[in-house]
Amino acid sequence: MARIEGQNSRLPGILRGVALAAVLVFFLFPILWIFLMSFQTNETILRIPPSLAFTPTLINYTSLISGHLQTSAGSLDLPFMHNLFNSVLLSSVSVIVALILGVPAAYAFARFRFRLGEDIAFTLLSFRFAPPLLVLLPLSLYFKDLGLSNTYTGLIWVYQLICLPLILWIVRGYFEDASPDIEYAYRVDGHSWWRAFTRIAIPLAGPGIAAAGLLAFIFAWNNFVFALILASADKQPVTVGALAFVTASGIQYGQIAAAIVLSIMPTLALALYAQRWLVEGLSLGAVKG
Amino acid sequence: MSDTALPSTPAAGPRGARLLPYVLSLPALLVCIGILVPFFTAAYYSLQRYKLSMPQRRGFIWFDQYLNFATDSDFWHTVYVSLVYTVATVVLELLLGLGIALLLRERSRLNNAASVALLLPLMTAPAIAALMWKLMTNPGFGVLSWVIAQFGVTDFKWASSPATAMFTVVLVDMWVYTPFIMILLLAGLRSLPTQPFEAAKLDGVPAYFVFFRITLPMLMPYIVTATLFRLLDSIQQFDIVYAMTQGGPGDSLLLFQVSAYLDFFQYTNVGRSAALMMILWAITYALSNVFIKQWLKLRERTHGAH
Numbered sequence: 164m165a166r167i168e169g170q171n172s173r174l175p176g177i178l179r180g181v182a183l184a185a186v187l188v189f190f191l192f193p194i195l196w197i198f199l200m201s202f203q204t205n206e207t208i209l210r211i212p213p214s215l216a217f218t219p220t221l222i223n224y225t226s227l228i229s230g231h232l233q234t235s236a237g238s239l240d241l242p243f244m245h246n247l248f249n250s251v252l253l254s255s256v257s258v259i260v261a262l263i264l265g266v267p268a269a270y271a272f273a274r275f276r277f278r279l280g281e282d283i284a285f286t287l288l289s290f291r292f293a294p295p296l297l298v299l300l301p302l303s304l305y306f307k308d309l310g311l312s313n314t315y316t317g318l319i320w321v322y323q324l325i326c327l328p329l330i331l332w333i334v335r336g337y338f339e340d341a342s343p344d345i346e347y348a349y350r351v352d353g354h355s356w357w358r359a360f361t362r363i364a365i366p367l368a369g370p371g372i373a374a375a376g377l378l379a380f381i382f383a384w385n386n387f388v389f390a391l392i393l394a395s396a397d398k399q400p401v402t403v404g405a406l407a408f409v410t411a412s413g414i415q416y417g418q419i420a421a422a423i424v425l426s427i428m429p430t431l432a433l434a435l436y437a438q439r440w441l442v443e444g445l446s447l448g449a450v451k452g
Numbered sequence: 453m454s455d456t457a458l459p460s461t462p463a464a465g466p467r468g469a470r471l472l473p474y475v476l477s478l479p480a481l482l483v484c485i486g487i488l489v490p491f492f493t494a495a496y497y498s499l500q501r502y503k504l505s506m507p508q509r510r511g512f513i514w515f516d517q518y519l520n521f522a523t524d525s526d527f528w529h530t531v532y533v534s535l536v537y538t539v540a541t542v543v544l545e546l547l548l549g550l551g552i553a554l555l556l557r558e559r560s561r562l563n564n565a566a567s568v569a570l571l572l573p574l575m576t577a578p579a580i581a582a583l584m585w586k587l588m589t590n591p592g593f594g595v596l597s598w599v600i601a602q603f604g605v606t607d608f609k610w611a612s613s614p615a616t617a618m619f620t621v622v623l624v625d626m627w628v629y630t631p632f633i634m635i636l637l638l639a640g641l642r643s644l645p646t647q648p649f650e651a652a653k654l655d656g657v658p659a660y661f662v663f664f665r666i667t668l669p670m671l672m673p674y675i676v677t678a679t680l681f682r683l684l685d686s687i688q689q690f691d692i693v694y695a696m697t698q699g700g701p702g703d704s705l706l707l708f709q710v711s712a713y714l715d716f717f718q719y720t721n722v723g724r725s726a727a728l729m730m731i732l733w734a735i736t737y738a739l740s741n742v743f744i745k746q747w748l749k750l751r752e753r754t755h756g757a758h
Binding site for chain 1: 635730
């Protein structure tokens with residue numbers, strides 16, 4: 164720490180070190196603690212004072228994967244793995260649909276000045292900021308009439324409210340940053356518009372499209388309220404499933420911790436992988452990291 | 453953004469050129485417009501006396517629902533709780549996030565690793581984060597309950613007492629979202645030109661003066677954007693509060709969306725729930741107009757330089 168020079172060098176290095184340590188403890192301790200908890204049996208979890216000395220066990224994970232929990236009241240079937248499957252399915256299909264719809268739209272907004280163009284782009288952006296329940300509560304009544312309540316199709320449709328604005332505005336920035344001259348030259352060579360779009364524009368914006376897709380996946384995975392209102396147990400993703408799991412499993416704290424770890428690992432891993440683009444995604448393309 | 457005139461790309465033909473952008477962007481819009489219909493439905497419901505449990509009493513009451521709010525103490529309680537939550541989370545997250553960003557400003561290996569590690573809470577689903585903190589504040593074995601007991605605090609009930617429930621959910625919100633402000637401000641700090649700081653250093657300008665006269669003004673567009681972003685999300689908070697206490701204990705955490713959810717599903721009062729959401733929508737609509745202006749300025753700065 165002492166090596167760091169700069170305008171803040173007046174602040175003693177040791178003070179900076181202490182502050183940084185405190186910050187890291189506050190933000191990382193909860194994840195570490197739940198992670199450790201997931202490898203413990205209830206006996207070691209319930210010890211007072213809490214202790215780091217325990218023999219790690221995989222029993223919480225094996226019972227989650229098998230779907231049979233041993234509780235004090237007997238055996239209980241909890242298909243948490245199915246929630247995990249739902250999360251994977253809902254998030255990945257939503258992102259694929261959003262990419263198919265969003266990338267051409269982003270290209271249109273970046274390359275063409277057309278009447279209503281900006282209005283459409285901002286309408287799509289405004290979905291990001293409207294209260295979700297405003298739309299979800301009436302939608303739950305409509306979905307019943309349409310036969311869409313508790314279907315993957317209905318959920319994936321609604322998930323577009325998260326994925327589309329994100330993909331549209333990030334990818335638009337990448338198309339805008341790429342010069343249209345290359346496409347123009349390619350077109351002059353006699354290639355069709357479609358070939359210029361797929362062979363030149365999309366590869367040039369490739370990193371942006373990949374980043375937007377990863378981020379949209381993370382946000383779709385972390386969504387809670389859509390499925391809480393529109394899905395029943397068999398279609399719920401892990402965010403809603405974990406809450407139901409806590410209610411159902413009662414005091415099986417080790418298994419609750421293991422369920423939490425399985426629910427957050429995919430997004431944490433993806434976030435570490437995609438961290439270079441996170442600033443851009445979080446600011447909807449307004450700030451680059 | 454709109455003032456960087458691009459040469460129009462030659463498209464299929466004169467007619468194709470005109471239609472192409474619509475063909476490309478309309479599918480995305482149509483998919484979302486399907487979801488917009490419920491917005492108008494909500495506005496319509498908000499003008500009705502409409503309880504799912506009493507369908508025969510359903511009828512138009514125009515703006516009575518909104519007028520009744522004026523004398524409805526539950527409504528004002530919701531406004532009050534939402535305001536406390538929003539102001540507390542945004543102010544605390546801004547101060548802490550700015551502090552951490554300043555701490556991590558230098559590009560060293562340690563600082564970069566720390567800023568990446570701090571992203572993890574932000575990437576945790578807020579509803580799951582609430583469950584994690586619920587485990588840690590469990591009165592029986594929660595590690596935080598144990599820690600404060602070591603300092604002699606034994607009757608602290610975290611989210612299960614009305615006196616401390618707000619503190620607890622604000623703490624969880626801070627854990628999840630402070631990194632959001634931090635990462636935006638850190639990107640802002642690192643993008644600032646270095647000359648003013650070098651000049652100030654040469655002149656021996658005191659650090660607090662540099663901070664208030666150079667750093668803070670130059671960072672302001674980032675601070676304003678990050679703050680508005682959080683304001684918009686915070687006033688709509690649902691996940692953390694619902695997963696932690698479902699609005700309780702009692703009515704202590706009945707934020708706008710939590711209150712509307714309970715009105716709809718618990719009391720089946722569709723009309724009141726819709727009116728509540730319309731009021732929240734009006735607030736967020738006004739805020740988002742201010743936000744989008746700031747956001748566009750920042751976006752032009754990022755994408756304009758080429």
